[in-house]
Amino acid sequence: MVHFLTIGRLSRSIATTAKSATNKLQRNESILAVQAFGDSFLDTGNNNHIISITKCNFPPYGRDLVGRKPTGRFCNGKVISDLIAGALGVKELLPSYHDKNLQSKDLRTGLCFASGGSGYDPLSSKINRVIPLSDQVEFFREYKVKLKAVVGKERSETIIANSLFLISSGNNDILFSYFATRLRKLQYDVPTYTDLLATWASAFFRDLYKLGARKFAVLNTSPLGCLPFSRTIGGGIKRRCADDYNQAVQLFNAKLSAQLSSLSRELPQSTMVYVDLYSPLLDIILQPEKYG
Template sequence: MSSQVVRYWPLILMHLLLSSGSGATAGKVPAIIVFGDSTVDSGNNDYIPTVARGNFPPYGRDFEGGVATGRFTNGRLVTDFMSEALGLASSVPAYLDGSYTVDQLASGVSFASGGTGLDAMTAKIASVISISQQLEYFKEYKERLKQAKGQAVADEIIAEALYIFSIGTNDFFVNYYVIPLRRAQYTPTDYASYLVGLAEDAVRQAYELGARKVMLGGIPPFGCVPAARTLNREAPGECNEEYNRVALRYNAGIRDAVVRLGAELAGARVVYLDVYDVPSAIFASPSEYGFENVARGCCGTGLIETTVLCGMDEAFTCQDADKYVFFDSVHPSQRTYKLLADEIIKTTLQVFLA
């Protein structure tokens, strides 16, 4: 080492220390922290009194070990594939699963609950975990992390983690259309605006708790899920285009919210998570993606079964879920989730890795 370098080494070291502060750092994601509904529930509903569960066959049959973990599909979720792509665990643990240690939860955790929504009423319908309670669990998680790892390490994990919000479909499909509780109070446009406001509030609360890298998801074209096709009175078996228009309207609002949040939340990076375009492309040309069935789920008759009904009709369940876009009448198959994850990893995730 030259004498000049030795002479200035203390200054160089101080610069390196100061530049590695608590702000979000590009390219560094030590954990993935998830809020939402059944699209990202790793099994939290297994530990609460609700019928909205997926901890029995045929769910999980293509998961490692063939275990029904509580994920509402035959295998892994988008967030599991994203975690693996980040060099973390191959699956994201459910927070309420007591078999995981704090060390395991330190690199990823899901607070999500199948059947929930942004609207507190949606969570009440299915007796599941509201988004506000998920944020309370996050507070608890932070404290557990501090106790196990120490304040400095815990603060770094919280600041550098990737936060994903995947929620909103149940608010429309269940709480507005199937059980029209909110339809008596709101037009579709007004309800979409109300939900966008709730989504913004959830991100703000996560920000106050330390979140700095946030993906705020839209919702998929839920008018094309098998259950929606079955319930489509005007064109049975076809996509309900009204539902899809509502999804697009809501997604436009979420995009605008992302811009507002990005301008408002100092030091945070908030990006829109598109979960509409990939499924739409698959619905338009399923054979191009290797699918043989887009209108029915693999489970049971594929027309209406989900959660407990899926378990009751196991004898009718398909042999190869990879040929099906959906595993049950509402939830995508592992292969569909993988295709969506691949697109997210290739595009949106890179924002946080550049």
């Protein structure tokens, strides 16, 4: 089955949305773990160990997090993966797979494999020199072996089957691979490129399904045309939101939701939750007075 959810007012209502998702995703057991994949919306520190400019393990990042230290989260505090793991009662913070302080007990409730700067398009991770989704899948495969060694085969399969697979991607594809570097723009028009993105996304979801994933929560792509970068490049003299960026995002989001609907019918026992970040974020940007 596929469900459509909206995250409103950002972090304050992410917890409520996560609980709503839990009710829809839950079968015989509660969500036992959270496994996060994708980009900087979810990354909790996987870029710390790589050579890349796409890093944030330095101040002022982390100033509002427990310990007030930068951890590699692209935020002053918790990121969405932390908030959802907390809302589900799984754990307060979702550790990164490459965390040097990772303990065996952390494996039982899931890890973050996301890498800020990555995307469904393999070119995005090359441009940003970060961990591609293909490698994130391989790291998850390694994780499964480690989890089995800690809790045994039967329990590890139960944990994976009752994990929430949280995914955020597509942002860097449209922003960097298509508009900023123009590498894909020279090859494809927007409709063709967004078709490709949807195809790559579907292949990624299938890869996770083959490894035991059954419960998916997929964040759509945000209003990239309203980022300061996009406003400067394509927003005109008044630096309004760049319409061409947002139109590309809207087209991809529609195709992403269609792919999820199709996969939910095709893949046995799978549940796909389409999480709308685009609409509430755009509303906050265009009508900030509504939100104080």
